[in-house]
Amino acid sequence: xxxxxxxxxxxxxxxxxxxxxxxxxxxxxxxxxxxxxxxxxxxxxxxxxxxxxxxxxxxxxxxxxxxxxxxxxxxxxxxxxxxxxxxxxxxxxxxxxxxxxxxxxxxxxxxxxxxxxxxxxxxxxxxxxxxxxxxxxxxxxxxxxxxxxxxxxxxxxxxxxxxxxxxxxxxxxxxxxxxxxxxxxxxxxxxxxxxxxxxxxxxxxxxxxxxxxxxxxxxxxxxxxxxxxxxxxxxxxxxxxxxxxxxxxxxxxxxxxxxxxxxxxxxxxxxxxxxxxxxxxxxxxxxxxxxxxxxxxxxxxxxxxxxxxxxxxxxxxxxxxxxxxxxxxxxxxxxxxxxxxxxxxxxxxxxxxxxxxxxxxxxxxxxxxxxxxxxxxxxxxxxxxxxxxxxxxxxxxxxxxxxxxxxxxxxxxxxxxxxxxxxxxxxxxxxxxxxxxxxxxxxxxxxxxxxxxxxxxxxxxxxxxxxxxxxxxxxxxxxxxxxxxxxxxxxxxxxxxxxxxxxxxxxxxxxxxxxxxxxxxxxxxxxxxxxxxxxxxxxxxxxxxxxxxxxxxxxxxxxxxxxxxxxxxxxxxxxxxxxxxxxxxxxxxxxxxxxxxxxxxxxxxxxxxxxxxxxxxxxxxxxxxxxxx
Amino acid sequence: xxxxxxxxxxxxxxxxxxxxxxxxxxxxxxxxxxxxxxxxxxxxxxxxxxxxxxxxxxxxxxxxxxxxxxxxxxxxxxxxxxxxxxxxxxxxxxxxxxxxxxxxxxxxxxxxxxxxxxxxxxxxxxxxxxxxxxxxxxxxxxxxxxxxxxxxxxxxxxxxxxxxxxxxxxxxxxxxxxxxxxxxxxxxxxxxxxxxxxxxxxxxxxxxxxxxxxxxxxxxxxxxxxxxxxxxxxxxxxxxxxxxxxxxxxxxxxxxxxxxxxxxxxxxxxxxxxxxxxxxxxxxxxxxxxxxxxxxxxxxxxxxxxxxxxxxxxxxxxxxxxxxxxxxxxxxxxxxxxxxxxxxxxxxxxxxxxxxxxxxx
Numbered sequence: 001x002x003x004x005x006x007x008x009x010x011x012x013x014x015x016x017x018x019x020x021x022x023x024x025x026x027x028x029x030x031x032x033x034x035x036x037x038x039x040x041x042x043x044x045x046x047x048x049x050x051x052x053x054x055x056x057x058x059x060x061x062x063x064x065x066x067x068x069x070x071x072x073x074x075x076x077x078x079x080x081x082x083x084x085x086x087x088x089x090x091x092x093x094x095x096x097x098x099x100x101x102x103x104x105x106x107x108x109x110x111x112x113x114x115x116x117x118x119x120x121x122x123x124x125x126x127x128x129x130x131x132x133x134x135x136x137x138x139x140x141x142x143x144x145x146x147x148x149x150x151x152x153x154x155x156x157x158x159x160x161x162x163x164x165x166x167x168x169x170x171x172x173x174x175x176x177x178x179x180x181x182x183x184x185x186x187x188x189x190x191x192x193x194x195x196x197x198x199x200x201x202x203x204x205x206x207x208x209x210x211x212x213x214x215x216x217x218x219x220x221x222x223x224x225x226x227x228x229x230x231x232x233x234x235x236x237x238x239x240x241x242x243x244x245x246x247x248x249x250x251x252x253x254x255x256x257x258x259x260x261x262x263x264x265x266x267x268x269x270x271x272x273x274x275x276x277x278x279x280x281x282x283x284x285x286x287x288x289x290x291x292x293x294x295x296x297x298x299x300x301x302x303x304x305x306x307x308x309x310x311x312x313x314x315x316x317x318x319x320x321x322x323x324x325x326x327x328x329x330x331x332x333x334x335x336x337x338x339x340x341x342x343x344x345x346x347x348x349x350x351x352x353x354x355x356x357x358x359x360x361x362x363x364x365x366x367x368x369x370x371x372x373x374x375x376x377x378x379x380x381x382x383x384x385x386x387x388x389x390x391x392x393x394x395x396x397x398x399x400x401x402x403x404x405x406x407x408x409x410x411x412x413x414x415x416x417x418x419x420x421x422x423x424x425x426x427x428x429x430x431x432x433x434x435x436x437x438x439x440x441x442x443x444x445x446x447x448x449x450x451x452x453x454x455x456x457x458x459x460x461x462x463x464x465x466x467x468x469x470x471x472x473x474x475x476x477x478x479x480x481x482x483x484x485x486x487x488x489x490x491x492x493x494x495x496x497x498x499x500x501x502x503x504x505x506x507x508x509x510x511x512x513x514x515x516x517x518x519x520x521x522x523x524x525x526x527x528x529x530x531x532x533x534x535x536x537x538x539x540x541x542x543x544x545x546x547x548x549x550x551x552x553x554x555x556x557x558x559x560x561x562x563x564x565x566x567x568x569x570x571x572x573x574x575x576x577x578x579x580x581x582x583x584x585x586x587x588x589x590x591x592x593x594x595x596x597x598x599x600x601x602x603x604x605x606x607x608x609x610x611x612x613x614x615x616x617x618x619x620x621x622x623x624x625x626x627x628x629x
Numbered sequence: 630x631x632x633x634x635x636x637x638x639x640x641x642x643x644x645x646x647x648x649x650x651x652x653x654x655x656x657x658x659x660x661x662x663x664x665x666x667x668x669x670x671x672x673x674x675x676x677x678x679x680x681x682x683x684x685x686x687x688x689x690x691x692x693x694x695x696x697x698x699x700x701x702x703x704x705x706x707x708x709x710x711x712x713x714x715x716x717x718x719x720x721x722x723x724x725x726x727x728x729x730x731x732x733x734x735x736x737x738x739x740x741x742x743x744x745x746x747x748x749x750x751x752x753x754x755x756x757x758x759x760x761x762x763x764x765x766x767x768x769x770x771x772x773x774x775x776x777x778x779x780x781x782x783x784x785x786x787x788x789x790x791x792x793x794x795x796x797x798x799x800x801x802x803x804x805x806x807x808x809x810x811x812x813x814x815x816x817x818x819x820x821x822x823x824x825x826x827x828x829x830x831x832x833x834x835x836x837x838x839x840x841x842x843x844x845x846x847x848x849x850x851x852x853x854x855x856x857x858x859x860x861x862x863x864x865x866x867x868x869x870x871x872x873x874x875x876x877x878x879x880x881x882x883x884x885x886x887x888x889x890x891x892x893x894x895x896x897x898x899x900x901x902x903x904x905x906x907x908x909x910x911x912x913x914x915x916x917x918x919x920x921x922x923x924x925x926x927x928x929x930x931x932x933x934x935x936x937x938x939x940x941x942x943x944x945x946x947x948x949x950x951x952x953x954x955x956x957x958x959x960x961x962x963x964x965x966x967x968x969x970x971x972x973x974x975x976x977x978x979x980x981x982x983x984x985x986x987x988x989x990x
Contacts, residue, residue, distance in 0.1 A: 052977055054985050201989070251988065253976040263971050270967050275960045277735050279727075296970050298962030301734055305727065306760040313720070313727025313757075317700070320718055320728070321735040343721050433971050436964055470698045470716035470732065470739050478664065478711050480719025481703075490666055491711060 019229070021193060021239040026085025028093030029188065032110050033102030034071045035063065035078045038181035042100075043080030045185055049198045050084040051254055051430065054247060055240060057084040058395075058539065059254075059428045060092035060612070065284065065367045072134040077109045086240050090394075090539035092427065094614040097238070098191065100184055102126060102158075104135035116150045121187060121232065123180065125159035154232040158183050158224075161231060165223040166216050175213070179220035186224020187232070193239045196225055248432065255431040257395040257424035258285070261328070261354055262292035264402025266299045269324040270436060271403065272410055273443045276300045277323040279314035281307055281333060284366040285422040286356035289328045308333035312340040312353065319349040320479065322446065322469035324406055328354040330422075331373055332363065338381045341415055345385050345505065347479040348456075348465050350409040352402070354418045356425040359610045368610025369423035371535050372586040377417045378564055378593065384502045386509040388412070389564040391419040393538035396431040398424060401561060407442045412512055413464040419563070421536040421585070423612045450474025455489030456501075463508035465489075513565040519573050523556035524549050529625060530577040531557035532602070534590055537583055537613055544618035555622055563590070571598045579625055581605060583618055659688050664714040675826030675852035676706050676773060682832040683742065683771065684713060686840055689833075690740075697740045700729040702749035705780050706773035706852070709744045723754025726761035726770070733766050734957040740840070743770040747788040748778045751809060755787075762816035765844045766955035769836075772809055772847060775854040776861055783857035795857075810933035810947060813847045814926055820846035821929065822946040825866045826853060831877070831944060838946060844954050865942055878932070878945035883916035886941050893917075894940070901931055903939045921949040 029046065031039040040061055050057050062079040069076025083093035098119040101107040103126040114120055127142050141147060142155060162180045163173065182203070189196050199221055207214035255263070269276035278300055280290045293300040301323070305311040312327040319325035329337060334355045344351045357373045359365035377389045388408055392401035398420055409416040447453050447466035455477045456465050468475040477489060485492035486500055521530075523545040533541045538559045545557045558573060560566070574580050574594070582591040583605035591604040605621045607613055623629040662684040670676045687697055697715035701707035703722035710717030716739075720728045725743045733741045743761070750758050750772050761770065777795065778784040784797035788809065792801040810821050820842045824832045832850070839846035851862045864870045876886035876894065884894040891906045893916035904911045923929065929948040936942035962970075976988040 048975055051975075052985055052987055054979070054983075198987070246983070247979045249979050249981045251972060251976050251978050253973050255973070259973070266967055266970065269960075270964055275735055277731060277960070279731055296962070297958030297960070298966055299960055299970060301957045301960040303730060303734060303957070306756055309724060310727040310730070310757055310760070313724045314731030314734070316720075317718075317728035317731025317733075318735040319731075320698075320716075321732040321739070323731075323735040325731065325735075339721055340724065347718075433976060436968050436971075470736060471695055473693065473695045476664075476695055476715050476717075478713075478717035478719065480710070480717075481721055482719060 019234070019237055021237045023241045024085070024097070024238055025087060025241050026083055026089060026093075027097040027192070027238055027240070028081065028083045028095065029098045029100075030079060030081045030096040030110055030113070031100045031184075032077055032079045032106035034076055034105075035066065035068050036071070037078070037102045039078055039100075039102065040080050042181050042185045042188070043082055045199045045202060046188055046194075047082050047084070047254055047428070048202070049189065049194045050082070051252070052198050053194065055084045055086060056089045056245070056430050057082055057254075058089045058092045060423070061426045062611075063367055065365070072103055072105055072131045074105045074109060074135055077106050079106075079110065084240070086242065087245050089429070090543045091612070091615060094616050098188070100188060102184070104132040104137055104141055107141060108135045108137065111147065114151050118151050119154055119191070119234070120148065120151045121154040121156060121184075123158040123184070124155040125157050152235065154234055156187065156228050156232040158228070161223060161228065162220050165219045169212060169216055169219075171212065171216060176216065179216045182217045182220040183224035183228060186221045186226070187228035190225045190229050191234065191237055193237055196221055251433040253431055253433055254428050255396055255399070256288070256426060256428040257392065257398040257420055258288035258356065258426070259292050259428075260395055260398035260431065261289050261402045261418075261420065264399040265293065265324070265326055265352070265406070266296065267399070267436060267439055268403045268406035269299070271439055271441050272324055272406065274322065274324040277303075277315060277318035277325045278328065279303045279305050279311040279318070279325070280328045281305050281311045283308070283330045283333045285358055285425045286328045286330045286333075286354065288425065289354065289356070308336035309340060312337040312351075315351055316340060316344055316347075316349060319344070319351050320347075320470065322444075322467070324352070324410070325350070326352045326354065328356070330356050330358050330366075331360040334373055334376065335380070341387065342381050342383060342385050343481050344415040345381070345387055346481050346483075348413045348505070349415070349479075350413055350467070351415040352405050352409055352418060353415060354402075354420060356420040356422060358422045359608070365610045367422065369421045369536070369612060370585050370608060370610065371419075371421060371537070372589065372608070373419060374534075374563060374586065374589040375592070377419060384506065386506045387564070388414055388416040388509055388512050388562075389419065390416060390562055391535040391560070392424060393535060393559055393561065395424050395427050395429045399431070403439060404561075407440060408512055408515065410442060410444055411464065411515070412462050412508055413467060414509060414512075419535060424536045446472065447475055448472060454487050455479070456484055456487050458504070458508075463504060463511060510565050512562070513568050516562050516565070516567045518569055519558045519567055521556050521558050521573075524554045525556070527554045527556035527577060529555045529579040529581060529622060530574065531555065531581045531583065531618070531622065532560070532574065532590070532594070533557060533583060534560040534563060537585065540613040540615050540618055541583060543615045544622065547615065548619060548622060553622070553626065555626075560590070563593075566597065574598060574600055574602075579603065581622060581625060583607075583613060583621065585612070656691065656693065657688060659684055662687055662694060662714050664712055666711050668712045669708065670705060671856055673853075673855040674705070675775070675850065675854075676709070678826050678829060679706075679771065679773060679832065679850050679852065680709055680712060682829065682836055683709075685833055686836040687715065689837065690840060692740060696738065697742065698732060699742050699744060700725045700732065701744040702746075702754055703780070704746040704749045704778075706744055706746045707749055723749050723752070724757060725749070726754065726757040729768050730761065730764070730766060733768055734955075737767075741768045743768060745770060745772050747772065747774045747776060747786045747809070751787040751807060751812070758812070759816040762813050762818040762845055762847065764955045765817070765819055765952050767844060769839050769846045770848070772849045773852045774809060774849050775852040775858055776806075777854050777858040779854050779857055808933060809849050810847070811930055814929050814933055814948065817952070818847050818948070819844040819950050819952045820946070821933070821948045822847070823849045823851070823942070823944055825851045825862065825871075825944065827866050828944075835946060838949070842949060844952060874941055876935075876941040876943050878919045878921070878943050878947060880919055880921050880946070883913055883918055885913070885916065901935060901940055903941070921946050923948075924950065
């Protein structure tokens with residue numbers, strides 16, 4: 001029984017210390033089951049436990065778009081992947097060291113990705129005929145031993161064992177069965193030499209008002225930890241090697257890309273000394289940004305708009321009114337916002353448009369990731385419509401990128417599209433919480449002087465027009481979608497003025513390049529091949545380049561945060577290398593842009609399977625370009 | 630080009646009536662509310678008079694002109710912001726309510742007026758119209774209803790009557806029209822009124838009442854489009870027929886109308902019925918007393934639907950009720966609060982000794 005946390009923890013480590021532990025630098029865990037099996041929760045708990053052990057990690061929730069898909073089906077399998085270890089982790093990993101499959105469908109979907117000699121831990125109770133038939137097996141897959149010849153199959157009766165553990169609580173069968181995810185959690189924590197303490201605390205807090213369920217979950221967790229491995233006959237455990245990378249003292253947290261964008265927006269508003277306004281409409285996988293901001297009414301004014309168009313329209317109204325104005329969306333909503341994006345281009349108001357990309361076109365695969373909105377962000381509006389396009393490269397980079405997008409929008413009085421991805425939005429990693437005072441400071445400047453004010457009189461350096469907000473005496477002016485006279489900003493239909501304004505708008509956006517830092521080259525300095533990436537592929541690219549450098553290959557990589565304008569040193573950088581490879585989760589959109597812009601030869605690596613790149617996929621492509629595959 | 634057209638004020642715009650019946654002491658003359666750009670509506674268009682009504686209302690409020698913002702969509706009427714020397718925004722087709730919402734939410738002290746038309750507000754912007762009404766922000770909307778698309782040169786609009794012959798419906802429109810006021814009521818509007826474009830005083834009174842109202846106010850103005858739909862409202866607006874075709878709503882007064890002031894509206898079998906006072910024993914006491922605050926919206930719907938067959942079209946304020954006004958969160962937190970917010974709920978601290986401490990909340 002669990003009398004106090006510390007004691008029970010020391011007890012249960014004592015029970016199992018006769019089984020050997022294998023030291024590893026990092027490990028990939030994949031948890032899979034039905035949407036209702038609670039695998040996302042187990043994943044979160046495991047990640048938190050790793051965090052408190054000082055581990056680095058990267059996570060990948062991977063779930064279907066149905067809320068509770070029919071139980072046991074292949075399309076209903078919900079997964080959570082985490083790669084953890086003592087050194088910085090760049091991706092959630094390619095292949096699994098440990099798979100926990102709660103039913104036959106979860107096994108079928110995930111078994112091919114288990115590493116040789118990896119653990120395949122199954123809930124044996126779920127392998128009844130009805131379930132394996134649903135997973136389109138023709139017989140019980142656990143009996144097909146040849147399927148498991150290269151892995152360590154661990155069969156545990158999780159449902160029955162949980163029920164036995166809870167027998168005295170007098171719960172119904174259904175209620176008792178619900179605790180089986182904590183039993184699985186116990187097994188997993190034991191397998192990785194992790195404490196159950198954080199999970200216990202979470203259960204105690206979460207179920208405080210339901211003492212029976214609380215007790216049941218604690219018993220299941222403890223039982224899984226103490227006895228599960230025995231029943232499953234597990235031969236060894238994992239333990240992470242001692243840390244090489246020392247963590248800088250400070251406050252850390254686990255943060256997803258969507259949370260990081262929300263935090264970045266609040267921080268940017270604070271650094272700009274502005275109120276924050278979000279106009280948004282629910283859409284997967286971007287909605288969590290709105291959810292996160294809605295928790296902090298002291299920091300964000302939110303309109304859950306009637307549609308995507310109203311989301312950006314209200315943001316433009318708020319920008320006119322002097323707020324740091326933002327709209328958030330994903331592909332289909334991004335399309336709907338196009339006309340209003342042009343109004344922001346024409347009226348030259350600061351606006352941040354976040355597009356958390358998903359597999360398209362149309363509704364596509366809403367919960368799966370892609371990078372296929374780049375060309376739309378660059379060109380997908382009527383007329384000559386230049387705006388700034390940026391992309392974040394990791395969950396925590398979403399924070400910094402959001403601040404930078406806001407800073408650019410305010411400095412240049414322009415809409416900025418910030419491209420994120422479902423992979424970044426839902427994925428998470430360790431983030432060192434910054435001190436607000438350490439972030440860039442860019443207090444907004446409002447026009448005040450009626451004598452000198454003209455709506456389109458531009459700053460000579462940035463070409464930004466002045467920002468005069470309603471309520472300011474003497475600066476009454478009219479904005480609108482009609483072309484305006486350079487300077488006074490009255491309506492003008494003069495062709496020459498229109499041409500001048502067209503070039504001014506383009507030049508203003510082009511001048512953002514003066515704010516872009518020099519490209520950073522990762523990897524071998526004298527490389528033959530440069531990998532050019534953008535967005536969420538950075539982790540996989542960097543890891544692939546690091547791995548190949550270690551095996552003596554001359555490759556390097558660089559990553560674009562700014563897609564429009566492009567960095568000034570990009571052309572000269574690309575021309576230094578014999579070969580350039582551009583991997584993207586689309587059919588070659590940056591590749592198309594780069595070739596058109598610089599007339600250079602480049603190769604592409606495309607993937608549109610709704611999944612991020614595996615490190616090995618990038619390695620293999622590089623090797624084949626180097627003539628080694 | 631534009632600068633050459635912005636030199637002088639047209640005399641038709643300097644309405645001498647502008648400063649009459651001022652409740653508050655005006656800071657300005659009406660000219661101060663006219664921008665350097667002269668209106669470019671067709672001669673004789675009802676938009677001129679409506680623009681007068683709006684600027685006259687601004688002037689008489691005694692509020693500084695920098696505290697007004699006029700937000701419009703696209704269409705003939707939606708060019709209005711360019712002519713008003715306040716803050717203004719000529720946005721995109723149908724979407725003015727969205728821009729107005731964001732502006733009002735971030736700047737609640739601003740007097741935000743939305744200018745729209747029957748095509749802009751009810752067709753392409755129908756969704757935003759509904760949600761502006763239901764949210765009840767303290768925003769005023771003037772809907773210029775001329776039952777036609779003017780700026781695109783004469784197509785049937787959502788308010789064009791069935792059978793209307795237009796460029797897009799040369800054999801007669803087959804689409805039933807919608808009624809802006811019933812639509813607004815259905816969406817929960819708290820102030821709903823209608824005025825014709827040729828009654829300056831009524832328009833002024835209603836606009837002042839709209840401005841004083843706490844919450845959304847919708848004023849439908851029946852606009853005569855002299856080019857594409859000339860005379861469509863003539864029976865409701867000319868001196869000879871207006872008294873028999875319309876009824877002026879006044880709070881607490883019976884629904885009396887007619888050239889002789891001898892007609893009225895009674896309820897019979899749950900239906901409004903036009904009657905003549907003195908006939909069949911009908912007296913003024915039998916008539917419906919107008920109560921714009923009637924909590925039962927059924928009464929307001931009944932008024933809004935009048936105008937077909939025997940019943941007169943109501944002018945004035947149909948409905949005015951108090952409901953919670955849209956009130957967004959202030960987003961004025963401190964840096965200290967935000968620093969704490971960044972930690973989320975499950976942060977941990979790495980000490981200088983490398984030890985880890987949970988900061989879970």
